[in-house]
Amino acid sequence: MTAAVPAPRFFALIPAAGVGLRAGADCPKQYLPLAGKPMLRHVLDTFAGCPAISHTFVVVSAGDTLIDAVVGDAMGCQILRCGGDSRQASVLQGLHAAREFIRDTDWVLVHDAARPGLTIDLIERLISALRDDPVGGLLALPVADTLKRAVSSAADQSQPSSVTRVEETVPRAAIWAAQTPQMFRYGLLRQALEFALEHGHAITDDASAVEALGLQPRLVEGNPRNVKVTLPHDIALAELYLKGSV
Numbered sequence: 001m002t003a004a005v006p007a008p009r010f011f012a013l014i015p016a017a018g019v020g021l022r023a024g025a026d027c028p029k030q031y032l033p034l035a036g037k038p039m040l041r042h043v044l045d046t047f048a049g050c051p052a053i054s055h056t057f058v059v060v061s062a063g064d065t066l067i068d069a070v071v072g073d074a075m076g077c078q079i080l081r082c083g084g085d086s087r088q089a090s091v092l093q094g095l096h097a098a099r100e101f102i103r104d105t106d107w108v109l110v111h112d113a114a115r116p117g118l119t120i121d122l123i124e125r126l127i128s129a130l131r132d133d134p135v136g137g138l139l140a141l142p143v144a145d146t147l148k149r150a151v152s153s154a155a156d157q158s159q160p161s162s163v164t165r166v167e168e169t170v171p172r173a174a175i176w177a178a179q180t181p182q183m184f185r186y187g188l189l190r191q192a193l194e195f196a197l198e199h200g201h202a203i204t205d206d207a208s209a210v211e212a213l214g215l216q217p218r219l220v221e222g223n224p225r226n227v228k229v230t231l232p233h234d235i236a237l238a239e240l241y242l243k244g245s246v
């Protein structure tokens with residue numbers, strides 16, 4: 001008789017060890033108050049409210065002094081104080097730290113703390129699209145704008161500051177903008193991130209590490225409200241979405 005294979009579970013992993021200087025705040029951007037609570041707490045509450053998610057891990061840097069107050073009474077959430085010096089390092093170190101709780105076949109949904117507009121509906125859309133997928137995938141949005149590749153000329157005597165011009169227009173038909181969560185099985189994601197580290201690939205999302213293994217993550221349509229807060233004006237936009245004004 002063969003032992004029954006346990007059903008895969010779904011875990012959230014939130015890298016939140018960045019400092020987010022471009023947002024122009026005087027604290028790491030994930031702690032900025034937005035629509036009544038810190039940006040990161042919106043994300044934790046959304047995952048806590050999603051019945052499919054077994055548990056949430058939040059990865060912060062070792063010296064973080066703000067996280068305990070933000071997590072507070074958030075349900076089903078564990079702090080991992082093992083952030084690294086890049087998003088990629090924080091995710092990989094978080095996966096290592098959570099090893100004893102997660103099986104290789106369980107799914108991990110990696111979501112940036114800087115995307116507070118995520119909803120339970122979006123998490124459920126991603127899970128229902130991918131739960132039987134052999135690779136996994138991510139929320140993303142087809143790009144609507146016309147895309148230009150830029151080239152900058154160096155400053156010289158005739159031109160004191162550099163000038164940026166269009167080198168070419170890039171066909172946008174098959175271009176999507178990646179969002180998070182990005183959802184992969186624990187074993188595959190860890191293997192992909194370790195491979196990227198070994199080969200010195202600097203990556204800005206989890207899917208690109210999986211792509212480097214020769215696999216094709218699936219794209220699942222996200223929503224503009226799941227915007228990433230990077231620059232000061234993104235803060236106002238994220239707040240409008242959170243308040244339901246747009």
Ligand code: C5P
Pocket residue numbers: 014015016017018019020030059083084085086087088090091111112113114228229230
């Ligand atoms: O800086 P950026 O917006 O690209 O960061 C994306 C996410 O990765 C944020 O949630 C940020 O806190 C996290 N991050 C991290 N460790 C770093 C850098 C970024 O966990 N060293």
